[in-house]
Amino acid sequence: MDSIPAAPPNATIHPLVVRICHWINVVAISIMVLSGWRIYDASPLFPFRFPPDLTLGGWLAGALQWHFAAMWLLVANGLAYVLYGVFSGHYRRSFFPLTWGAILHEFANLLHGRISHRLGVYNPLQKSAYLVVILLGIALVLSGLSIWKPVQLQELAALMGGYEGARRVHFFAMAGVVGFVVVHVVMVMLVPRTLVPMFTGHAPREGGK
């Protein structure tokens, strides 16, 4: 049973800043990932390539142009989101408290085909997934900076294992984010009533009463 009450009808469950940043981020991440795949294909780290038709940019130079243009959008938007999340108390309210026990309990629920969802309240798995993807985003940006500027930012690059290490960190952080997005979108499809509030900010009135 859920001890947490659902948000009252029409309450703001997603702050405006979070909604704007979220959807800008969807655009920025899509550009970064699709152009990044094209860049990866120019010199694959592992014995596979991404299908060129799924990539953005047409050729390496085009992909690099997209990547280095969209990185500004990703970073500016990401900074706005994280600063808002930290200083407005949004993270404290929405992502905490969070315990291993709660995460495991929710995971067990999921295995039994149950997803706890009260509009406006993230379940423990969601909370942990959102925290992880934020950390992955930070890892992506820092490893990306290390690959872009392995000389000027060599101290940062050294933390990532140098230029070649940073390429791997960048790849796996991308893979983690893409994995998150796949699961995230599947969850939204499973609980579709969460989607509209991510645009409007409000929980819809129950059953159209």
Add this chain to the structure above:
Amino acid sequence: MKKTPPRLAPVLESLPTKQIQLLERRLFLKHSLSLGALALLTGCDVTDADAVQKVLWAMSKWNDRVQALLFNPSKLAPTYPESAIAKPFPFNAYYGEDEVIEVDPGGYKLALSGLIRDKKPWTLTELYALPQVSQVTRHVCVEGWSAIGKWTGVPFRHFLERVGADLSAKYVGFNCLDGYYTSIDMATALHPQTQLTFQFADRTLPAKYGFPMKLRMPTKLGFKNPKHIAEIFVTNQFPGGYWEDQGYNWFSGS
């Protein structure tokens, strides 16, 4: 709508077939962006592709400026022990390895032009007599791979001072015997590790790495390091470059 970029037509005639294919591919893509791009541009018609292209170019110019600001003229690229040198060191050019040019050392002369006081051409013997240093640094390719190599030659700053180049000019440009051309910012030209290179791994620079001479910059991506240099010029007019004119970022600093 269907306008051909002005630069491409004259370039096409002088390029090897592989390159023409690349350019054709690019032209094709300019007018029909890949699936991913279309998905992102949903709702826009095809003419917007040109607008998108303009924004991307503007962002690339912006990134040139940011990189110039990030560039610390006294920050040295990491150096490595000789045991880390890649063997074999990868070959890369805008043509295949079987098309590498052979340069006759006896007939070779390095031409100088632009804002340089002493424009007398240099023979190889004269160049080899300049004071030389070695570096073991990482070459990073725009494609993503990297390889450590050892390069020996004269610090470029020393050479520029020696010939009386205007060190307050903005650019140093390079024309190469294989038809390649590129240009760099003066700050990078004067960086302590920027080197006019005559040797790779303690031996005369082999043809495939740019005989008789290349410019080695561990602070820039590989394609910014011209090989088979025929002419060096100093200028305040933006000279562009072979790959840069096609869309690769001009500054491309590391």
